[in-house]
Amino acid sequence: MKQLPFLILTMLSIGFTACTKDTCSSDVIFENITNDTYNLYIDGEYKLKITNAKMEKFELPEGSHVARVEQVTGVFLFPRVETWDLEVGCDNPIMLKIR
Helix, strand or coil: CCCHHHHHHHCCCCCHHHHHCCCCCCEEEEEEEECEHHHHHCCCCCEEEECCEEEEEEEEEEEEEEEEEEECCCCCCCCEEEEEEECCCCCCCCEEEEE
């Protein structure tokens, strides 16, 4: 009977621990290997300009994301646009090259 409160507290702590959801994330690295500048959008939201020969790193939460780059400089008639569908997992870095 003296162990009953201990068992109840132990079971409650295990139950609360099981209910908490650990969120995880991973790095997504964009490398611009062109001579042009690109605007970067993640999930439709503008993030920044990536200049030529530069790398930018973002930490994204686990799940599905869409990344898009749109050429800003060196445009002749139409800007070059690249889109990636990303599946981000826990601690699984993704490297994308803008060519």
